[in-house]
Amino acid sequence: MDYTAWSHDSLVERVAQLETELKSKNRGSTPTPAPRKKSWKKPRHDRAFDPAKYHTRLIALKLAYLGKNYNGFEHHIDTPLSTIEEELWKALNRARLIFPKDTDPLNPGEVNWDGLEYSKCGRTDKGVSAFGQVIGIRVRSNRPLAQKKKSEASGQEGIELVEGQREQGHADAFKAYPGENGVEIRAPPLGRSPRGPHVLDSEPLNIHDPALAEALNFDHIADEIPYCYLLNRLLPPDIRILAWCPAPPTDFSARFSCRERRYKYFFTNPAFPPIPHNLEFANSGKGSGKIKDGWLDIGAMQEAAKLFEGTHDFRNFCKVDASKQISNFERMIYHADISSESAASNKTLGFLNDKNFIPEGFDGEAAPQIYTFNLHGSAFLWHQVRHIVAILFLVGQGLEPPSIVSELLDIAKTPGRPTYEMATDTPLVLWDCIFPRQDDPTRQDALQWIYVGDGVGNAEAKYAAMGLVDVLWEVWREKKIDEVLAGSLLDIVQRQGGEITDLTLSKKPNRSQKVFHGADRPRLQGTYQPVMKKHFMESVDFINDRYAMRKGFENAEDLKRQGYRTRNKAAVEEAENEFVEGVE
Incomplete structure (x- = not known):
């Protein structure tokens, strides 16, 4: 078609018409798919994780964190910032170190420590840091369970009992918790609590004693999961696990066993x-x-x-x-x-x-x-x-x-x-x-800590690439350069202009x-x-009485007398033993 005699407007109209026809043809045609490349990799499937196939053990963890970017240690719903507990929860779950009970299927990320024997030493407030925080928690262990084997006499499949477990049947022998007479390594009690039947200890406990490994057919330190290294790979850089205690005392609670807390305030x-x-x-x-x-x-x-x-x-x-x-x-x-x-x-x-x-x-x-x-x-x-x-x-x-x-x-x-x-x-x-x-x-301190890098062949966890020192250096250097730049600018501004x-x-x-x-x-x-x-606040007695009267009691004494301690036992225990700087 000869377009030489067409006007500009006619040409534009013709181009628009052709574009419309082309789009219509493209919508009606099915493009030929590109041939799929053959992959030699096996498809990845998430394997079901059965807690009953694993032993667990109670350990203590010592951790450090810079609190400026967090909404405190203790987890609360609907906080504007993440909390330290929330980050610990995510790392422990991702590493399959804990088996939480009664987790809401509609909210799998909800923090729920029930059944994990979890305890914490301090619940620092928003912005507060910690360099020696301690938690206690029951985690998965590498220690092998009893193995199934066929009886030579009957040919029937049975249970090979280990570590003093009494024969209670198949289901009981494979429980994640130690059986009634099972063995779990613990140090002697800090207080006067009686020792449980499931505890193997000595006076005093030597956690590196070869006799312990022989008794359990398992070295509970060298053969164990590298808890610190594993968690540090999953936690944010400003939260670090510093050490773990493989044998907490029999009466251990990170909260109630702590007899001294040390704070520093920098200025x-x-x-x-x-x-x-x-x-x-x-x-x-x-x-x-x-x-x-x-x-x-x-x-x-x-x-x-x-x-x-x-x-x-x-x-x-x-x-x-x-x-x-x-x-x-x-x-x-x-x-x-x-x-x-x-x-x-x-x-x-x-x-x-x-x-x-x-x-x-x-x-x-x-x-x-x-x-x-x-x-x-x-x-x-x-x-x-x-x-x-x-x-x-x-x-x-x-x-x-x-x-x-x-x-x-x-x-x-x-x-x-x-x-x-x-x-x-x-x-x-x-x-x-x-x-x-x-x-x-x-x-x-009576707890026997194993710090990151301790032990034969573990130095890379502290000094190798992405080790504890490597990650903390990166955190420090970023803040140090910010300090140097701001300080240099302040010096320049002070020197400019006339004499003081x-x-x-x-x-x-x-x-x-x-x-x-x-x-x-x-x-x-x-x-x-x-x-x-300055203006003085009311006395503590007045504040407590006013709260009790709002709840329908005569005064604070009446509130306690009528069952406050029974209905709110956990809250009262927390109040009477309160020790934490910054608890809301």
């Missing part, structure tokens, strides 16, 4: 950037009888910290949860002090050591210096550590005297807590959990008092109001 000195002397004004520190703005008086903080040691009533250093009806707030503090973490000092911000920024007469190490508040105690109340740290920061800024600690510990003088703000969560770390024997006054001594203010600024609570920046709070002049 810098100065706590926030100071300003040059010539730009200071009355309420910023200079000439007001207070320490220079931004700097902390470590000596005063140390003096105040020592006042926490011993047994005290800490109701003014915690949050009160009326639903738990706690009436005993006495807790033992073994150790409280402030220490310098000189190895972690940041030398990047060199300008902080300039004479225009440091306090007069300062002769300390190069700034900023890293410090930690170290607290060791038998048990802790809800947010107790963060309330203690908040008061120490007020003392360090010269806003409160060290004696404020004694005033708040005096319940007769201060029956209700003043409404001061607790410290930020992120710098807090559950540093370690200690499990001593009940009669050991030195409180030495030539800078002037346009007028006397009307600024609020800066108050540091452990966060990345201080808060402006107007004229500072001393703690003992």
Whole structure:
């Protein structure tokens, strides 16, 4: 067809017509499928996993995590962030190490520890980290079960009994839990609990004793599943399994067997950037009888910290949860002090050591210096550590005297807590959990831990590619480079422009008092109001009575008397033994 005489509009219309006809033909035709390539791989099928084919054993795991990206340790439904327990649950299930019971088929990812003898030492709050968290859990074992064999006399198939199991029939002999007289390796009890009949132990237990392997026909360490290595391959990089205990005590509970918990709270000195002397004004520190703005008086903080040691009533250093009806707030503090973490000092911000920024007469190490508040105690109340740290920061800024600690510990003088703000969560770390024997006054950890890399041929789990050190180096380096870049930028900005001594203010600024609570920046709070002049909360007795009356009882005593302990036994046990920093 000759299109030379066609107009532009006619050509466009013709092209559209042809495209429509082509699309219509394509819809009516069936394309020839490409020939399938022959695969020599066998199709993969998920094999059914039968828990009855495996032994299980109770072990303890020591783990560490950086809590900034998590909604705390304990799992809660509908939290905006994942929790540490949720990540552990997913890894344990993916590795087929646990056999959870009564899991909702419509929600297979729901965390349910029933039947796993699960226990946890601490339930840290959102943002709080832990470097020595401990859990106890029953997991799958490599230890072989009894084997079927034919009887030579009768030719009938029977059960070869092993490890002292008494003959109870086919179903009982292949149970995942040890039989009534079966053997499971455990250490001697920490307390006075009686030993169970299923425990093989000695005084004291030597977990590397060859006699144990001979007795079980199985080396319960060398032949066992590499629990730490396996879980670390499945967990996020900021959650790491550090060690496992193959033989927990017979009376072991990660929660109730722990006799000492150690916390560290990290902070810098100065706590926030100071300003040059010539730009200071009355309420910023200079000439007001207070320490220079931004700097902390470590000596005063140390003096105040020592006042926490011993047994005290800490109701003014915690949050009160009326639903738990706690009436005993006495807790033992073994150790409280402030220490310098000189190895972690940041030398990047060199300008902080300039004479225009440091306090007069300062002769300390190069700034900023890293410090930690170290607290060791038998048990802790809800947010107790963060309330203690908040008061120490007020003392360090010269806003409160060290004696404020004694005033708040005096319940007769201060029956209700003043409404001061607790410290930020992120710098807090559950540093370690200690499990001593009940009669050991030195409180030495009695659990026999096997750390990642220990044992013959296990070094790659710690130092090889994707080993424990390799993964943690990657986490550290990312954050270290961020620190160096931010510090270098801050140094550059400080050096730019005119000389510090030539800078002037346009007028006397009307600024609020800066108050540091452990966060990345201080808060402006107007004229500072001393703690003992703040609004006081109601007494604990009043709070508990008010809660009981809302539930239809006369008071808290009536609530307990009418069966609160029976109907809420688990909640009461938790309340009476509360120790966790940050439990909601």
